[in-house]
Amino acid sequence: MERRNDARDVADVHAIPLAEVAHDRLWARDVLGSIRCSAALLALLLLIDRAAGTLTDLRALLWVTLAVLLFLVLYPSRVSAGEGWLSSRGLLPARRVRTDHLVSVRSLDGVGQRLVLRDTFGARVEIDPRVLVANPPLWHRLDEDARVSALRGSLTCGATELRRVSERIDRETAQTVFKVSGLD
Template sequence: MGHRDDPSRDLTDLPAGHPAPPVHDRHWARDVRSAVGCAGVLLALLLLMDWGVGTLTAWRAVIWVVLALLLLVVLCPSRVSAGEGCVAARSPLRTRRVRTDLLVSARCPDGVSQRLLLRDAFGDRVEIDPRVLIDNPELWHRLAEDARRAEASGFLLCGTTALSRVSARIDGETAQNVFKVSGLE
């Protein structure tokens, strides 16, 4: 096994100027399993109820499967990843990317679901759940670093307040976790 394949290799020993490898949401697989479980339970309940009443037919079973698949698509989280100068959110239906080094706005739109909406100079948009950034500090670090770079180069004109709020939330939750782990809660 070569040094390139060694998972224990520290990122600090990469040659200067070599881009760091992309960072992914490490809780994505768990969230997908949860979505699959919910859709599976719904399908099982619908089929059992229909079978128990005696009205289960092939067409009705197809309808229940389609309904469960629709629920899966709705519940399935986007897989967020960040590379050097780029953040991508891949959902079951599409992939959206934004150049974070050319970020022009970052907003937290009002509404029921909390989302961070990022837009770059090319007009591309990505919506990210701030919870993903809180649970994955590496993702937040990449995004914040590129946002600072975009602000310094004059691209990021709208959104420093939204990013500051997300940063404060991440710092607060990190401090709570540190207190909890150390027993100072």
């Protein structure tokens, strides 16, 4: 008995506490939204086709395929971050970038704005800036590690993009505070 307790005590002494990992808190809601959109499209297409009297098994299969494709397009990436890393996992394998070794942060504008992070090891991750805005712990983790990269001198391009995201987060936080306090 004595020996087991000693072994447990030694294991507890050498246990390394895991750094806190921040996750996208709205990911599950976004997945449900993509499921709802796909289901609504499927129901609408089946209803219209049935009302027109043209619904067949082949057409129903076509509508199901179209709804599945819509779900795949709308499926959100799950973003998480810990000390020194940021990960984005969609339907494809997860991509991970070392945020304490960032080389560049660029913004891709288009239909959906994306933030592209690259590290010194060649890894690349694309994330939606709205995920950072909606999840302050994710932004805090990325911001701290980006500062480490800048101090190391590896972050050569991207300070402007990070400042824009920071300003957007500050602006939306202030709007939320004003709204909650009734000062809007």
